[in-house]
Amino acid sequence: MFEDLRDLYQEVILDRGRKPHHGRRLETFDAQAKGDNPMCGDRVTVFLRRDDGRVQELGFEARGCAISVASADLMADAVIGHTPDEIRAMAESFVDMARTGVSDDAALETLRPLAGVHDYPSRVKCATLPWAALQAALDGAAEGVATSE
Amino acid sequence: MFEDLRDLYQEVILDRGRKPHHGRRLETFDAQAKGDNPMCGDRVTVFLRRDDGRVQELGFEARGCAISVASADLMADAVIGHTPDEIRAMAESFVDMARTGVSDDAALETLRPLAGVHDYPSRVKCATLPWAALQAALDGAAEGVATSE
Amino acid sequence: MNAISQLGFDVTRIRRDFPILSEKIRGKDLVFLDSGASAQKPVVVMEAMLHAMQHQYANVHRGLHWMSERTTEAYEETRDSIARLLNAADRSEIVFTHNSTEAFNLVAHSFGRGVLKPGQAVVVSEMEHHANLVPWQMLRDAHGVELRIAPITDAGELDMAGLESLLGDGKVGLVSITHMSNVLGTYTPAERIVKLAHAYGAKVMLDGSQAVVHRAVDVQALDVDFYTFTGHKLYGPTGIGALYGKRELLDSMPPFMGGGDMIGSVTYQKSTWAETPHKFEAGTPAILEGIGLNAAIKYVEAIGYPAIAAHETALTEHALARLSSIDGVNLFGRAQDRGGVISFTLDGAHAHDVATLLDRQGIAVRAGHHCAEPLMHRLGVQSTARASFGVYTTLEEIDALADTLVRVREFFQ
Amino acid sequence: MNAISQLGFDVTRIRRDFPILSEKIRGKDLVFLDSGASAQKPVVVMEAMLHAMQHQYANVHRGLHWMSERTTEAYEETRDSIARLLNAADRSEIVFTHNSTEAFNLVAHSFGRGVLKPGQAVVVSEMEHHANLVPWQMLRDAHGVELRIAPITDAGELDMAGLESLLGDGKVGLVSITHMSNVLGTYTPAERIVKLAHAYGAKVMLDGSQAVVHRAVDVQALDVDFYTFTGHKLYGPTGIGALYGKRELLDSMPPFMGGGDMIGSVTYQKSTWAETPHKFEAGTPAILEGIGLNAAIKYVEAIGYPAIAAHETALTEHALARLSSIDGVNLFGRAQDRGGVISFTLDGAHAHDVATLLDRQGIAVRAGHHCAEPLMHRLGVQSTARASFGVYTTLEEIDALADTLVRVREFFQ
Numbered sequence A, B: 001m002f003e004d005l006r007d008l009y010q011e012v013i014l015d016r017g018r019k020p021h022h023g024r025r026l027e028t029f030d031a032q033a034k035g036d037n038p039m040c041g042d043r044v045t046v047f048l049r050r051d052d053g054r055v056q057e058l059g060f061e062a063r064g065c066a067i068s069v070a071s072a073d074l075m076a077d078a079v080i081g082h083t084p085d086e087i088r089a090m091a092e093s094f095v096d097m098a099r100t101g102v103s104d105d106a107a108l109e110t111l112r113p114l115a116g117v118h119d120y121p122s123r124v125k126c127a128t129l130p131w132a133a134l135q136a137a138l139d140g141a142a143e144g145v146a147t148s149e
Numbered sequence C, D: 001m002n003a004i005s006q007l008g009f010d011v012t013r014i015r016r017d018f019p020i021l022s023e024k025i026r027g028k029d030l031v032f033l034d035s036g037a038s039a040q041k042p043v044v045v046m047e048a049m050l051h052a053m054q055h056q057y058a059n060v061h062r063g064l065h066w067m068s069e070r071t072t073e074a075y076e077e078t079r080d081s082i083a084r085l086l087n088a089a090d091r092s093e094i095v096f097t098h099n100s101t102e103a104f105n106l107v108a109h110s111f112g113r114g115v116l117k118p119g120q121a122v123v124v125s126e127m128e129h130h131a132n133l134v135p136w137q138m139l140r141d142a143h144g145v146e147l148r149i150a151p152i153t154d155a156g157e158l159d160m161a162g163l164e165s166l167l168g169d170g171k172v173g174l175v176s177i178t179h180m181s182n183v184l185g186t187y188t189p190a191e192r193i194v195k196l197a198h199a200y201g202a203k204v205m206l207d208g209s210q211a212v213v214h215r216a217v218d219v220q221a222l223d224v225d226f227y228t229f230t231g232h233k234l235y236g237p238t239g240i241g242a243l244y245g246k247r248e249l250l251d252s253m254p255p256f257m258g259g260g261d262m263i264g265s266v267t268y269q270k271s272t273w274a275e276t277p278h279k280f281e282a283g284t285p286a287i288l289e290g291i292g293l294n295a296a297i298k299y300v301e302a303i304g305y306p307a308i309a310a311h312e313t314a315l316t317e318h319a320l321a322r323l324s325s326i327d328g329v330n331l332f333g334r335a336q337d338r339g340g341v342i343s344f345t346l347d348g349a350h351a352h353d354v355a356t357l358l359d360r361q362g363i364a365v366r367a368g369h370h371c372a373e374p375l376m377h378r379l380g381v382q383s384t385a386r387a388s389f390g391v392y393t394t395l396e397e398i399d400a401l402a403d404t405l406v407r408v409r410e411f412f413q
């Protein structure tokens, strides 16, 4: 019945959505920020620990759908070890991929399973919300962000 | 060209609209009130002198169209010598006639030339404005009325 | 008994009035179960708006020419229709707004700042739409009016004792409560609320955005002070709604917005206001939308509220029976008196994911907080999925929802 | 040169897009010279709205289903079109309103109460529509902001020296002026106004309700802070308009109305707001009207402003020449830079009577104070008649007006 949804809900998304690897508040962290999707009430709070100018650890607390949780979790995998500038570039590429469905940015390899959201405009935000929160954390925003676009 | 407008602009209306008989502020008066038509900025101020429970004299200042001036002037003719209660009844009949075009009220005989307004809904107010002001004057309203219906 | 006669009227015929219902979504038949967010429009509404644009249109209230006079008549006839629909005592008690949200903001501004005094209080309930919460918060923060929250029971009904205890100190100037919850489907006991509030000297505003779609409303019988609904949920166009207010209350309130059409006379020093209801209607109104709404109201009246209510009851009972029999489906709200709006969650799947999977099969439901975040907290969830019904909804569509939900559960297991 | 080529484009073809123009009024051909009050609608606008209602409609911003997503896309595309029309730097600078009146009230409320401080001043001119006067009076009376009136010259142009002298004390926070007068047809020197006001530290709002119908507007080139127009005058549906605001200004302002769609998150204690522009857009928007407005904007763009402006100039010059040659006709406004709106009176006849007689011949003009009472005082009249032109207006229609006016004068002699 839902064959065609497999492009959106790939196995890794269902898995990570159900049992994320990084779904916890860090014990010690240097920055945190939350992202809200006011349309649906979803919220992701990101905690990060930096060292040597690089993100060493990232955890998150999320209330949200499989897409947003999986996206947060894959994001954590992807950004650990990277500098804020690298992460900002990655975030930009990612948002672009979520909207268009394609990307030639090699850095996004492990994030590619999320490209399927582009077919479901209202779900694009689910995938990009954790990235918005992460950027706010990097920018030191206290209040966090509400994505409404 | 305007033959069909003769039912609205009868000779008496053009005459009275141009040269009203009662178009002046009374030197002494017991009551006054103004009526505003906010849609168009027309205004009629009515002054009246009572004696023995009857209206003895009525004057008015108007800025308005031929219909409203003629209506005020014919109203003055019609109400002089009458009691407030009689005038209120007359006003009610008149408004009814202006809306429907017909009336079997004999008291309205001299006002009948104004019945043509019923065909021009936005002009009905022009004809009824002086009557609204007169009623306000009888009721002792200070502020006057703004007809917006 | 077959499905159609069970519904109390000929739903097949009704569906023909809504051309959009034969659309395909990703190759599947559209099953539109999101009428609570906004209803589809019958052909008569389209025709009324089209006719105006093709044959009879000009600005209203201002022109002295034929087109303007006729357009004004058509537009103002809608006020009569709304007065009839709500059984208002007088047409001047009907204020055109752009939706219910504007009606709440109007009352919060004009009654709230103009009549209520700092130190007085406004009561809303735990199951309000943001439209009936945020304007009062803004009033609280700007004007020093207290905001009190009337509790609901675990069944999702208004807790009348709780409401009464909020009224006890006599400070409450206004009780503003939904007439039907857009999340739980609960009808509130409007008459009792009004009696209770009036006994404590408070005025009452009811949010009829959902209620008026399903049941006859009689503002005089309810003795309610303010009532609002929004056109687009009542099969009318967007951009038009209405506020009912008792004449003497409306008269006592200052205007909300300033501009053309709401004035008596204007000088730089001082302007005076037009009479009720015009003093609340600044600027060029939603003329075409008013004309469309009139057609919608007549459409609803032609079907008749008894038939609509019977249809809604049949659908709701069927849906509650079908959905509650599915393992892992949780239903919210068990009010005695409830209407055709059903919120649910599915164990192991987020409401968004459920909605996306349903959508893949052509089934449109809403998922999220439904503009009622505090109620979500009260229910202990972040979001729910919601199916809501209209005059054109069929039992078969509800079956499609139930059958597909079973598969959704399997997908996420 | 014949009339058509004189107009710079094929008005016959354009008239076919407006079916209402072939209506008869009391047996006479409709001559619609009241477009300044509200314009007629081209078929493309009707079709866009009809198509949405027939094939693609649901509430926006909320649903996760196909119909809602597609409707949201269609509606939000209008924001892009408006941004393009006004040349805004970013689509987030476009706030949907219900008309220009609401835009003024929004700015008077959110900027006026939220940013301006008591003791500061707002400047409007002597030729404003009530929409750009009454909201500031209400702000003055509620918030202690002074209201200053910039004079106009006897020719009906803005008195720039007079404006400058009002700015001298540095108290003025906002200058809010029409970009084109709906009574005199005057275009104001928007760029100079903005430069001047900015030099004194004041922000500028321009009322483009009339201007945008006739000329290309570039808010970035003007460097204006707020700009508004109303859809129904731009050949779009009623119930929709727009406010442009510079992003940082909009960001600095509190919301106007509260409700759904404008929130970040809601708790009883405190709510946060959505981002600009959504924080100013409470409740279900005018979805169908937004979709219709998009079609109207594209229609105007397809004709092109150069052609529209040339047409308007030709009509206006012809009308001024014809009307000024009629004995007893008085024209108001002699601005150097003026557009297709002409106010006049006729000696010995009140404007209403003139309008009624014209209407009898099928000619629709407006008569009254045109929602500009203080300007009427300034001109020393109670009311005027007004002819105003659209893309579909012909030279022949102006001739019909002029010829009939001669007869009207005779009638009242």
Ligand SMILES: Cc1ncc(COP(=O)(O)O)c(C=O)c1O
Binding pocket: C260, C283, C284, C285, D036, D037, D099, D100, D101, D102, D129, D131, D132, D178, D180, D181, D182, D207, D209, D210, D230, D371
């Ligand atoms: C110059 C001007 N400003 C403002 C308005 C108000 O427009 P609306 O009534 O659509 O809000 C109008 C038209 O009525 C106008 O001509």
Ligand SMILES: Cc1ncc(COP(=O)(O)O)c(C=O)c1O
Binding pocket: C036, C037, C099, C100, C101, C102, C129, C131, C132, C178, C180, C181, C182, C207, C209, C210, C230, C371, D260, D283, D284, D285
């Ligand atoms: C109960 C309730 N109140 C108010 C509203 C607000 O209606 P609108 O957005 O049309 O103003 C809605 C719908 O969104 C609703 O369901």
